[in-house]
Amino acid sequence: MAIDTRGEKRIMYYQRRITGLQQRLRRRRLDGIIIARPENRRYLSGYKGGDHGIEESSGLLIVPAKGAAHLVTDFRFELQAQQETKDIMVHVHRGGVIQLLGQLLPDLSIKRFGFESDYTLYFFAEKLKKELRPKGISPVPVQGLVEQMRIVKDEQEIALIKKSVQLNEAVFSSVFNELGAYRTERELAAAIESAMVRQGAEKPSFSTIVASGRNGALPHAVPGTDRIEQNGSLTIDMGLILNGYCSDMTRNFVPQEPDSTYRKLHRIVRKAQLAGIAAVKAGARCCDIDRAARAVIKDAGYGNYFGHSLGHGVGLAVHEEPRVSAKSRRKLKAGMVITIEPGIYIPDWGGIRLENMVVVTSDGCENLNEDTTMLDI
């Protein structure tokens, strides 16, 4: 593949990230780390291979504390890995990945290496220990090393996230304009996902949620074969991946005329969202953002109907740090990208959730979404 200058620039990003990780490894006196989580792998190497679940890895990235990184994969992903990476040696295992690690790690002088304990199956970690310890190699569970690097986005990443959000909005608009063409939740969800890809997305960043009427009371409803109610609330929670970066937004409206209950609840949720957004700025704590939004819903008497946290980080993963929850005392930093998504869910009636993404800045935040479906409050 020919590398254009933009390509060269991106490779510099990867090299800088690898160097940053290596500093962290040396600080922890680790000789290297094995990266299994696909988003971390992509962040560090550019390799886009997707796992078919955690059990079918499309590759392990070995980053020694010094020197070039290596990728261990199998036959199916060999060509792709070679095409998508640079300065990374691709190894193909045939007799099992641990066997190859048993040869490769000593060659790289790696004795004490980290593995991602929050993305490694228990039996695999035990097997690593059992087979490598006799060779004098010690696996050490670590958590969040690369995730902590990913939490603050650089300019290039923010530009890519904005593109992802813009495309997500464009897809929503195109489908919203012909809403009447879709009879069931499932048809509408399929139309959204198909439009995402037709309009250039890699794929949806999660399974699109379309919940009509009382189904909206399930925050993570699976689109079913129920007809879309024209007079009930309609929740559409959708996101896509573009250039590796995710978007995530929720729209809520009534296809025909909203009644007074809907209007009342919608206004409460929207007020909560605006209160949450107003509280965002570098230095603010996640729990305080959550509380600012939650207070509006509590004060209106619906505190028991808002059972999830206010938001989450978005980047290469659609759910990542920071968690914007009542439990998190983490302080926001400029360059973090988070969702603000309060909701009210009432069994046998339905639900309303409104979700936008914002970039944290030193004195506030930048709202990335243009929501044209909001009721005027």
Add this chain to the structure above:
Amino acid sequence: MAIDTRGEKRIMYYQRRITGLQQRLRRRRLDGIIIARPENRRYLSGYKGGDHGIEESSGLLIVPAKGAAHLVTDFRFELQAQQETKDIMVHVHRGGVIQLLGQLLPDLSIKRFGFESDYTLYFFAEKLKKELRPKGISPVPVQGLVEQMRIVKDEQEIALIKKSVQLNEAVFSSVFNELGAYRTERELAAAIESAMVRQGAEKPSFSTIVASGRNGALPHAVPGTDRIEQNGSLTIDMGLILNGYCSDMTRNFVPQEPDSTYRKLHRIVRKAQLAGIAAVKAGARCCDIDRAARAVIKDAGYGNYFGHSLGHGVGLAVHEEPRVSAKSRRKLKAGMVITIEPGIYIPDWGGIRLENMVVVTSDGCENLNEDTTMLDI
């Protein structure tokens, strides 16, 4: 929800499966087991909740060695879990799942419980141990307990798998008939996935593979923005989920006129597939099925270009036991459902893989697919 007689019948299936698992638990002197794997959870309870990756579980099913099962989930899935299960007590955790387990397990007199070591993250298992051991509760890693029950399908399951395969074929046909309408791999893949859902599938059983021309050399190619070559090989690997059960098939053809190289290679792969299918019957070993097909490709001089195993089981998961590989000495049993999918992959040229699903019978197998795209050999 009203339960019709078909519903009652299905609930009997779940009860029978729970009872079968409880026998296995008592044999291992376990007081219970915690089921995290979504397919196992669905197999035992009917609960359809899907995980957003292993890290965001939509529930843990607790099966005591005696008595009714319990489901621990969070707020987002409470209603769905109640609607989709019967005779299962649904608990919602708010202070963290392990805290709730610490209360629930003693109530159920569970002291020694199994957890699925091949579907539990290392850090979670360590946390379970750390927090529960002081209460006299011991987590024990177990593997394959429910998977071994799922490996042989009963009549109802085979009927559901057949429906899934038939719908997959119907989707392929509908898209195949208007192939010219799709310019790029990604557009074609999106059209296939959209048609799946429009025609009644829950969702694709994996990310649809469309690989045109030389991209076909990557067995797990990700559909890109390359135009579909009219004179190159086109690989379409697609499957869907219907009533929980997966289908999986691969078609390979040249949109316009295949040249002599394509014809030659296609015939070799097809011969290999037929040899594999001919070797399938109850009692035959998986490695022997793999060898029967592989020998055809080896004898034709392309052994080095077929780097993956011949097939895999299909059921509630699209990849499950048995693995039809050179390494597996497992004997097939009547009622197992497997794929037979030999391939030849040539860098810078492309690839050919042909995949059908078969049900193992006492004296052979039943081919579930109708492949109308095969070259006549």
